């Protein structure tokens with residue numbers, strides 16, 4: 001354990017703890033922007049600057065380890081001044097009309113931060129290099145105007161997803177983050193990107209957003225419902241974002257025992273099949289030849305009666321073993337349980353199976 | 359899985375065999391890569407060059423269908439070099455002497471000949487795995503979809519037991535299940551030989567218990583094992599099976615030898631299909647019932663590590679569609695039985711009553727991180743690692759299993775090995791194909807062909823070819839790539855436009871009745 005003082009209060013933390021973590025443990029707020037609790041500290045944004053007694057310059061709290069005997073001050077006039085300067089620079093390079101149409105408005109870390117700091121004016125003006133919005137794939141839109149170059153997306157791809165699809169390219173005002181292939185800037189579809197969208201999930205602003213819901217939903221209109229992915233057997237936890245009775249986007253839910261909040265392309269972007277116009281909406285009864293695929297719509301009563309009648313008839317005439325039931329690896333436990341109860345208890349056969357083997 | 363997903367983070371050595379993890383179980387694939395980064399050693403055994411091959415300390419490129427020889431080869435080295443865990447074997451297992459004897463025939467040189475993996479790599483892999491100290495095995499359909507699938511799994515269990523790699527964190531034998539609730543469908547007795555919780559249908563006491571719980575006479579419950587899916591299809595074709603009720607499955611596309619399945623379904627007297635789309639299978643139905651998608655209902659899924667997790671209802675099913683549990687309950691009622699459930703939580707309460715491994719599970723407890731079965735009591739925390747103190751049968755038994763050739767080997771007429779699998783962007787046959795983005799990025803099937811084979815056949819990348827097996831033919835675009843070794847052609851089975859299962863061999867594993875999807879023989883013709 002190491003002992004240090006933050007704003008004159010003493011705290012003991014395990015070795016290797018950063019100043020930021022120590023402060024958060026004490027309930028002392030240090031603003032951060034590039035820092036993400038699941039990634040190694042980046043030290044890019046400098047918003048987390050704090051003063052350390054004896055140090056010539058303020059240090060970044062997110063990446064500086066707490067040391068024995070350290071005295072840290074998180075809210076000095078000097079720190080406040082620097083923070084304000086950094087923030088103003090960020091605002092100056094951010095599109096002024098951005099928030100009106102931004103998907104992240106209401107849930108943007110930059111917007112929240114500017115609001116919290118009560119910043120109403122900006123003394124800088126800059127000419128940053130403007131890159132066009134990139135929509136080179138079906139899933140993710142990259143809006144360079146909104147990018148604050150925090151580097152989280154680069155880091156999550158390197159550290160968590162391990163596909164190394166992104167990097168910072170160019171220098172100075174032309175710096176931007178881009179997909180890379182063999183060290184060169186490339187289209188995302190040419191890069192090692194697998195469209196897992198971890199980068200979208202960690203982006204603090206509206207620079208990386210889901211293409212399918214872009215400009216369609218605002219944060220405060222959404223209801224979030226926790227669920228489980230319907231694809232593979234990993235069982236990633238997710239949150240369904242619902243607006244007007246439709247699932248409009250999906251984000252990973254942080255269950256550290258399973259997916260820790262991360263998802264793959266299917267779980268994150270493949271949910272829209274549930275709103276396919278081809279979904280069945282009414283019971284159907286066959287009218288044409290078997291296999292021809294010709295049906296008429298029926299009421300539930302008619303369809304269910306027909307099913308019950310035929311199952312009963314076959315069971316009574318030929319015995320339960322002349323019926324076969326397939327349950328489903330995509331339906332719930334409760335549904336599979338009921339179906340085997342129907343098979344065994346009502347139809348009197350053990351002819352039940354599913355496609356597990358396939 | 360005997361162990362947990364989180365456990366992978368603690369493994370020192372990971373053997374991935376027959377699993378293209380980063381594409382089929384991406385979040386577990388991510389964990390494997392993270393483990394390598396942290397310093398774990400990775401052994402990948404796969405005929406295809408998958409993403410994990412590039413992360414591997416050692417990549418064994420065995421010939422498709424030769425896995426059993428390879429695993430026995432590893433055991434041979436472990437026995438010969440005395441790398442096994444004497445204490446574990448003595449206190450927790452039986453039959454090791456027989457195993458020792460049996461694997462003595464699988465010398466590295468002989469196994470190299472069968473599998474095409476260099477003898478020195480077999481030796482290296484055996485040493486890596488055995489030295490652990492924590493070694494985990496991950497496997498998937500690449501191991502099970504063979505006529506020797508059950509034997510392959512037993513061989514992996516032998517390997518793990520011999521090295522004491524069971525019952526501790528960071529180790530284990532871990533099947534990665536392919537579908538969201540395939541584990542749960544098995545747990546719930548969606549199998550012809552067991553009630554929920556794997557309680558045998560042939561056990562009179564079990565039947566007695568269920569009869570009592572369900573309020574019926576025990577004689578009403580059949581004492582004999584039912585038919586498996588493939589046997590049902592056979593029986594339907596022969597007219598012995600007259601009616602079927604298919605819930606959310608699409609056997610017309612996902613079964614081997616699809617033409618056969620169609621024929622069987624046509625012969626039925628009555629077929630009801632309950633699904634969210636009018637699938638290829640539903641087209642054969644007399645009645646189609648519109649069910650609900652995962653976001654439209656309450657319920658639970660059990661994932662590959664036996665974790666029971668809650669689904670909440672986010673939206674209503676479209677139009678007149680209904681939650682599947684309501685539909686099934688309604689049919690039960692119309693057949694004159696009570697089924698008055700107000701919610702899936704009530705059904706779970708009944709499940710807990712009759713299923714010892716789910717006895718401690720209820721919806722309230724599932725809100726946090728879920729629970730891993732066995733969870734025998736309401737205050738039991740669940741079981742992240744199986745077999746910690748003992749195996750289900752007491753001592754773990756080594757099973758002697760021998761390598762057999764695949765059912766169909768390439769020959770002069772059908773000179774290529776054909777093998778199938780899944781892609782990152784798709785999943786089985788239905789839902790991913792109705793997703794706009796997934797379909798846009800991966801709209802059409804391809805057959806992977808090795809450049810040398812392509813050259814000798816005069817096939818260019820992107821050209822169309824016809825693949826022909828003894829059972830059928832499909833036309834598809836060729837992707838000339840080193841992902842497959844010479845003599846092997848790979849295709850996915852997601853696409854009805856080129857249904858790989860028109861080609862595959864329905865020869866079954868005698869125990870698990872899994873068809874041999876992973877190997878058959880084809881010829882390739884340029885179109």
Ligand code: SF4
Pocket residue numbers: 153156157161163164165166192193194195196197198199200
């Ligand atoms: S989508 Fe995933 S793989 Fe692609 S850049 Fe983002 S984090 Fe990397």
Ligand code: SF4
Pocket residue numbers: 229230231232233234235236259262263264265266267268382383384385386
């Ligand atoms: S998000 Fe991907 S890895 Fe997770 S359960 Fe869904 S399909 Fe599997």
Ligand code: FES
Pocket residue numbers: 031032033034035042043044045046047048049060061062063
């Ligand atoms: S949060 Fe510390 S530098 Fe960005």
